[in-house]
Amino acid sequence: MSLAEKTCVPCRGGVPPMTREQLQPLLPQIPDWTVVEQGGRPHHLRREFSFPDFKHALAFVDSVGEESESQGHHPDIELGWGRVAISIHTHKIDGLAEADCILAARIDRIHAPTEARP
Numbered sequence: 024m025s026l027a028e029k030t031c032v033p034c035r036g037g038v039p040p041m042t043r044e045q046l047q048p049l050l051p052q053i054p055d056w057t058v059v060e061q062g063g064r065p066h067h068l069r070r071e072f073s074f075p076d077f078k079h080a081l082a083f084v085d086s087v088g089e090e091s092e093s094q095g096h097h098p099d100i101e102l103g104w105g106r107v108a109i110s111i112h113t114h115k116i117d118g119l120a121e122a123d124c125i126l127a128a129r130i131d132r133i134h135a136p137t138e139a140r141p
Contacts, residue, residue: 026052026128031094032121040118041065053127058119059110065119067112068127072134077104086133096126 026049046058046065056068074080084102087109091097101108111127113120 026125027132029121029125029128031096031125038116038120040113040116041120046119046124049121049124053124053131055131056127066117067110067119068123069108069110070127070130072107072109074105074107080105080107083107083134087130090129090133091126094122094126094129096122098126098130 043065056070058065059067059069084100084107099110111123113123
């Protein structure tokens with residue numbers, strides 16, 4: 024099953040964050056996301072999206088917000104004219120969990136139809 028077809032499972036804490044080795048097999052499914060390290064280990068995922076104007080960027084943010092709420096997993100979102108930057112990590116473990124990769128893939132699926140726009 025692909026990451027985008029999975030559902031985020033909330034982390035209750037008490038589990039270690041993913042290691043580079045655990046994360047590696049998932050990255051091909053979210054190739055446009057950057058793994059940002061902190062303290063020598065993977066800490067969060069980040070991706071910037073481009074749009075033709077503020078209206079399209081805001082509509083994307085609204086869609087990401089709805090998806091995030093339905094998944095019970097909430098990214099950090101930066102909105103500007105024609106751009107949106109999203110960072111995802113699991114706060115309870117101060118690092119990455121599979122749910123972060125799932126949300127990234129689901130966000131990519133939301134963005135896919137807009138990538139074809141001029």
